[in-house]
Amino acid sequence: MSLCYRLLPGASIIPPSDSRLQILRLRPVSVRSALCDGISRALRAESRSRFSEPVVPPFQEGGWSFSRVRSRSAKGIGAIGEMIGELEVDLRRQKTAEVLAAAAVTVVLGTGNRVLYKLALVPLKEYPFFLAQFATFGYLVVYFSILYIRYQAGIVTDEMLSLPKARFLAVGLLEALAAASGMAAGAVLSGASIPILSQTFLVWQLLFSVVFLKRRFRLTQILGCFLVTIGVVITVTSGSGAGISLKNAGIFWSLLMILSFLLQAADTILKEIIFLDAAKKLKGGSIDLFVVNSFGSAFQALFICLLMPFMSKLWGIPFNQLPSYIRDGTACFLNVGSLSGCEGAPLLPVLFVIVNMAFNISLLHLLKISSAVVSCLASTFSVPLAIYAFTLPLPYIGVASSLPAGFVTGAMVLVGGLLLYCWCSLPRTTSHNKVL
Known part of the structure; x- marks a missing residue:
């Protein structure tokens, strides 16, 4: 899970809480013809995903404090990339066979x-x-x-x-x-x-x-x-x-x-x-x-x-x-x-x-x-x-x-x-x- 630091002026230390994340909307799209033999559809994440403002634990240093936002979308998109890669490898193995x-x-x-x-x-x-x-x-x-x-x-x-x-x-x-x-x-x-x-x-x-x-x-x-x-x-x-x-x-x-x-x-x-x-x-x-x-x-x-x-x-x-x-x-x-x-x-x-x-x-x-x-x-x-x-x-x-x-x-x-x-x-x- 990736960590993003956001710069906030003059914040005080507050105990951390879980980040909130708007669910990514996914829709199926056709893959290029090279994958059509083994894959009929794949998932693509739309770029309009939004992150709600998290409740931030203050991390104060030099008059500035940082809030930590956990990006769960990265894990989902990475999983989709891995899935596409595995399917491509499977297709190549089938072709080899x-x-x-x-x-x-x-x-x-x-x-x-x-x-x-x-x-x-x-x-x-x-x-x-x-x-x-x-x-x-x-x-x-x-x-x-x-x-x-x-x-x-x-x-x-x-x-x-x-x-x-x-x-x-x-x-x-x-x-x-x-x-x-x-x-x-x-x-x-x-x-x-x-x-x-x-x-x-x-x-x-x-x-x-x-x-x-x-x-x-x-x-x-x-x-x-x-x-x-x-x-x-x-x-x-x-x-x-x-x-x-x-x-x-x-x-x-x-x-x-x-x-x-x-x-x-x-x-x-x-x-x-x-x-x-x-x-x-x-x-x-x-x-x-x-x-x-x-x-x-x-x-x-x-x-x-x-x-x-x-x-x-x-x-x-x-x-x-x-x-x-x-x-x-x-x-x-x-x-x-x-x-x-x-x-x-x-x-x-x-x-x-x-x-x-x-x-x-x-x-x-x-x-x-x-x-x-x-x-x-x-x-x-x-x-x-x-x-x-x-x-x-x-x-x-x-x-x-x-x-x-x-x-x-x-x-x-x-x-x-x-x-x-x-x-x-x-x-x-x-x-x-x-x-x-």
Whole structure:
């Protein structure tokens, strides 16, 4: 309880008595939109509170005496400040829990996506280009169907659909160019070297976040990301001879693969910008995931069609033989006709397409509620889990592979980096000063 001293001339000493205080009038007001998810109202004290003249004990000194007034309003207003602060902290903790849950789902789906892609290529080992294009154009149909259903249900609004499409076009172009450059480099580089080069994706994410999103990262967060990268490299390279394969492949193809990951990083940053900008244009609302997915996939399919002659050549398919290749790939996918070696189709390819679609949706959802860096870390964590999954007796794979020699060490470094980044990103409890 605060103490206020009032100067009174020529007063005598009188025994103290309790102060009288007019009760503050409080009325509910809405809080800013950042708190609207968890708080509907908060109390605000009006500034017209009055203090009645207290009965004063004289405290005489040098011809002057002082009266002591006890301000009870300070305690009430301070309590309101503490309440608002606690609610803000609770909201941040709820947001953190939501991000962690979404990241866990993304890790599980990312692991399943990597494993099922390998399984889907067992029956379609001669038709990987068909599987890639089937997934691309299949997503287009599914995404727009879901978008239509959500529009009819009122989840997707006309304001969302009327947002400028220039950025969606840029998303489609970046994804198509990333796919083309990745295919070109992947045809030359070994399978063990690609996961190593893919760690540059996280570096680009951090750089683009600083440049375009004006984010600032703590040194410990950067250290955590660095440990994640080192952990993946240790896990993948132990006993694989990836360093030798990188040297034999040449610098050009390695740089081309790095360019592919740069384009992918730019794509995710652009999507994050779309979410942030849409929140402003929709007056605090949020653009639906399937608006971004649908239009981004539509423009990606458009640019892939334009790049089809180039991309088919990268897969060793002359453009004039592309129709017959697609026909045979369709027959193998459906496991019909006289083609051999298509056992496991269509179950395995369909499972891959479903899980891959769910993974893309969960990754975009995680990007929406957190950041591009967090979504990248979640995706990266699935790499060692997928390596471990291939040591299990999976169907159609044959003999299970053994764990690399440095798997445990690499996994420990990776997990340590993730924990360091997450710990440094946790919301700190903020103290709100009391109003005295």
